[in-house]
Amino acid sequence: MSYQAGAAADGARASFEDATYSKVTWRLLPLLFLCYVASYLDRVNVGFAKLQMLQDLKFSDTVYGLGAGIFFLGYFVFEVPSNMILHKVGARLWIARIMITWGIISGAMAYVTTPEMFYIMRFLLGVAEAGFFPGVILYLTYWYPAARRGKITALFMTGIALSGVIGGPLSGWIMHAMPGVWGHTGWQWMFILEAIPSLILGVMVILYMKDRIRDADWLSEEEKRLLEANISHEESQKEHLSLGAMFANGRVWLGALIYFCFVMGLYGVSFWLPTIIKATGVSDPLNVGLLTAIPYAFAAAAMVLIGRSADARRERRWHVAIPAFIGCIGLLLSTQYGHNTTLAMASLTLASVGILTTLPLFWSLPTAFLSGTAAAAGIALINSLGNLAGFVSPFLVGWLKDATQSTNAGMYVLAASLVIGGLLTLTLPAKLVNR
Structure with missing residues (x-):
């Protein structure tokens, strides 16, 4: 075969492969993305409820911070078992179970009246949702090799940003327009x-989801063989750990510590952003909601662009660390401009861009060296331990706010955690994660 003919054949194969993955993405991502938007909205809308709920129920900021964070204790306890069940019974049924149960519990949050009820319902919400995010991350490894997962994970995780873009104005409008309807308050x-x-x-x-490539009746046999061959090739290059070896693997625990640092920043901002904006002098819940959409909109664009850059360059560590440092700078600046709405919003936007960009790119690190059952358990373990920061972060910020009458001290702690997470990321061997 001539050089030209060989090059043409290679080009045709690459074109077919790109077209096949595009087909998979358009089939899987829209539904998974919407599920993540809904899950994240149900998880953090308590930050908007706080604007009216605390006054109605006479809760302190410490009570709110503990209740917001206790979600992650339930999440932590059931995360690994949930992902192991998903790996055995399939993503379709298990993700559907997760979504339906958390929807019921989230709606029931409207009838909380005491701190104890608030704590119990937030804990149960965490139990219900445990396994959704790591389950989807695991599910994507069934379809995409590492070289394509950075962009795909970033696209999926822009659901966090979109939930802020949509959820902020929506929550603000509901709380502005609905008080008194059928005897319910706006936050209810x-x-x-x-x-x-x-x-x-x-x-x-x-109705719509398929568990594995082989089950996908919307793919041709040739497309299935291509996808299965790519996944099989990647799995053969990974270190196949037993479940026990996975728990003894130092890199898994390092990954959990790194993720803990990043999640500290994420939920510090997510649960307190409406409060910080209100403190700049914006009082109407609708206007607070509209302003919260701005940082998330910029973050969504940054997540996709930097995810593409990481895939194109096959570089992961600096694509995680640099956004973490940027997030730190944004948080520090936000403490200096707390009484200037324009400058505070610019600082919070910079912080959100940095913090949210670290998250999808982080997941390209552990999925590059874990496979099989170890991947199911390892991803869940990293996510559950990391998400304990979702308990620590809002409670710590709430406690510091009650103690100092300012969110500044809490922002300093969150900024430091982002720097630590970025530095720890750079200790991972480049040859292990740059795929």
């Missing part, structure tokens, strides 16, 4: 109405 209506999408999407997952 917010919990009830924002739970409905999760229930609908849970049913759609059952």
Whole structure:
């Protein structure tokens, strides 16, 4: 075969492969993305409820911070078992179960009246949602090799940003427009109405999702063989750990520590962003909601662009560390401009861009060296331990706010955690994760 003919054949194969992955992406990502938007909205809309809920129920900031964070204790306890079950029974049924149960519990948050009820319902919400995010990350490894997962994971995780873009104005509008309707307050209506999408999407997952490449009746046999061959080739190059060896693997625990540092920043901002904006002098919940959309909109664009850059360059560590440092700078600047809405929003936007960009790119690190059952358990372990920061972060910020009458001290702690996470990322061997 001539050089030209060989080059043409290679080009045709690459074109077919790109077209096949594009087909997979358009089939899987829209539904998974919407599920993540709904899940994240149900998880953090308590940050908007706080604007009215604390006054109505006479809760302190410490009570709120503990309740917001206790979600992650339930999440932590059930995360690894949930992902192991998903690996055995399939993503379709298990993700649908997760979504339907968390939708029911999230809607029931509207009827909380005491701190104890608040704590119990937030804990149960964490139990219900445990396994969704690591389950999807694991599910994507069934379809995409590492070289394509950076962009795909970033696209999926822009659901965090979009939930802020959509959820902020929506939550603000509900709380502005619905008080008194059928005897419910605005924050009660917010919990009830924002739970409905999760229930609908849970049913759609059952009807629409396929567990494995071989089950996909929307792929041709040639397309299935291509995808299966790529996954099989990648799995053969990974270190196949037993479950026990996975728990003894130092890199898994290092990954959990890195993720803990990044999640500290994420939930410090997510749960307190409406409060910080209100403190700049914006009082109407609708206006607070509209302003919260700005940082998330910029973050969504950054997540996709930097994810593409990481895939194109086959470089992971600096693509994680640099956004973490940028997030730190944004948080520090936000403490200096707390009484200037424009400068505070610019600082919080910079912080959100950095923090949210670290998250999808982080997941290209452990999925590059874990496979099989070890991947199911390892991803869940890293996510569950890392998400304990979701308990520590809002509680710590709330406690410091009650103690100092300012969120500044909490922002300093979150900024430091981002720097630590970025530095720890750079200790991972480049040859292990740059795939």
